[in-house]
Amino acid sequence: MPVTIRTATPEDSARLAEVAAITFPLACPPHTTDAAKAAFIAEHLSESRFSDYVADADRVLLIAEDDQEGGQLGATTAIGYTMLVFGEPQDSDVAAALRIRPAVELSKCYVLPGHHGAGVAGMLMSASLDAARARGAVGVWLGVNEENAKAQRFYGKHGFEKVGTKQFKVGDKLEDDHVLERAL
Numbered sequence: 001m002p003v004t005i006r007t008a009t010p011e012d013s014a015r016l017a018e019v020a021a022i023t024f025p026l027a028c029p030p031h032t033t034d035a036a037k038a039a040f041i042a043e044h045l046s047e048s049r050f051s052d053y054v055a056d057a058d059r060v061l062l063i064a065e066d067d068q069e070g071g072q073l074g075a076t077t078a079i080g081y082t083m084l085v086f087g088e089p090q091d092s093d094v095a096a097a098l099r100i101r102p103a104v105e106l107s108k109c110y111v112l113p114g115h116h117g118a119g120v121a122g123m124l125m126s127a128s129l130d131a132a133r134a135r136g137a138v139g140v141w142l143g144v145n146e147e148n149a150k151a152q153r154f155y156g157k158h159g160f161e162k163v164g165t166k167q168f169k170v171g172d173k174l175e176d177d178h179v180l181e182r183a184l
Helices: 010-027 034-044 047-055 092-097 120-134 149-157
Strands: 003-007 059-066 077-086 103-111 139-145 161-170 173-183
Touching: 003 120, 010 034, 010 047, 010 059, 010 077, 010 103, 034 161, 047 059, 059 120, 077 120, 092 161, 092 173, 103 120, 120 139, 139 149, 139 161, 149 173
Parallel strands: 103 139
Antiparallel strands: 003 059, 059 077, 077 103, 139 173, 161 173
16 A cells, blocks of 8 residues: 655645544544544544634644545545644653653544554654654654553554653543654
């Protein structure tokens, strides 16, 4: 499967939102209600929010595209994305837990289910780490739900270690996340 990883542009906002609407619910713990997932997607993962994210100089979004799935010569289909957020963490629990500075947050790392196990997430991770290095970061951190064992295994495979905990709000419920970090 030929996959391209590139920096997202404003024209990608709708496709990023489509991927996010499918993939975000997969990372939520089983007790998260459909209403809470939908509200989070509407508030944080809409096309307009992705337009804002792409335009933000403190963020880098990478998009993974399957070059064959579009069905037409030269057409591509978005199959995953990552988002890096540069700057000091705003969450005091995260700020206290991090050991490496300057660090960048890997805020999003998602691949469509039909492409799991094909190496796309690893390609996105490598490209994200390269983008973080290029902007001067010496560490990367992320939050992952404490119940998401699959994601924790993936991040561990890529050198991330647990350094703390934080909370993440979905709907009206605070979820517990592990804070993971790795040096670049």
